[in-house]
Amino acid sequence: MxxxxxxxxxxxxxxxxxxxxxxxxxxxxxxxxxxxxxxxxxxxxxxxxxxxxxxxxxxxxxxxxxxxxxxxxxxxxxxxxxxxxxSIGSPDGELSDVQEAFLAEGAVQCGICTAGFVTAATELLEQNTDPSRAEIEAALYGNLCRCTGYGRIVAAVETAARTRREATR
Ligand code: FES
Ligand code: FES
Missing domain, CATH: 3.10.20.30 (Beta-grasp domain)
Structure with missing residues (x-):
């Protein structure tokens, strides 16, 4: 055994x-x-x-x-x-739309939670490029952040979603 x-x-x-x-x-x-x-x-x-x-x-x-x-x-x-x-950014170091949005919206402080949030947010946007606030919160439900208060993180996902929609117009 x-x-x-x-x-x-x-x-x-x-x-x-x-x-x-x-x-x-x-x-x-x-x-x-x-x-x-x-x-x-x-x-x-x-x-x-x-x-x-x-x-x-x-x-x-x-x-x-x-x-x-x-x-x-x-x-x-x-x-x-x-x-x-x-695997989320490009191999040459270029950030993804989600990573860019996290920086732009100030959704990163100490950073220990960030890889998890970016991973979960990227998965959400692969399935739904126009998520509601409730859908974003549901997708990020399993991720905890002690620093940001979540508001900037949700804003970052909304920004990334908007960027993705505009890129496919
Ligand atoms: S380290 Fe895995 S869920 Fe917290
Ligand atoms: S940025 Fe510090 S735990 Fe989220």
Whole structure:
């Protein structure tokens, strides 16, 4: 029987790069990303699925969606495709419309929550480029911010949505 401290070696793709890692069964995907692969976009906040700082977009075999990487057991990520906030801008460092809007609207202070918010907001705008305020708040419900009071963050998502709509006119 496999115990939590037993190690497993598996492959996964992170931000387009294939990796093979060895991790304990009890480790989280967040720990694999940050501590074993040096992928620092997802942040460690609560480590218990309550703050969204660790959010990534991942396909664990059931389609890609945003999830808390701190809640995903490492071994569950075998064969996964993971996109962190690093996949959201362009490879040459150009910011996405959502990232630009967060800066323009002053939605970033200490920054520990920002990757999670940008990841969740980007996912929302992929599905709906004209979200209502209630839909934005619902999409960001799993993300906590101690600094901004949320108003600037919601404004940033509204700005990014408007930019995206205007770009496709
Ligand atoms: S660190 Fe994962 S939800 Fe808080
Ligand atoms: S900017 Fe500090 S927690 Fe959100």
């Amino acid at each position: 496999t115990g939590p401290d037993e190690s497993v070696t598996f492959g996964l793709t992170v931000d387009g790069v294939a990796h093979e890692v060895t991790a304990r069964w009890s480790e989280s995907l967040l720990t694999v990303l940050r501590d074993r692969l040096g992928v620092r976009g997802p942040k460690t906040g609560c480590a218990h699925g309550r703050c969204g700082a660790c959010a990534v977009r991942a396909d664990l075999g059931d389609g890609a969606h945003v999830l808390c990487s701190c809640l995903v057991p490492a071994a569950t990520a075998a064969g996964a495709t993971v996109e962190t906030v690093a």
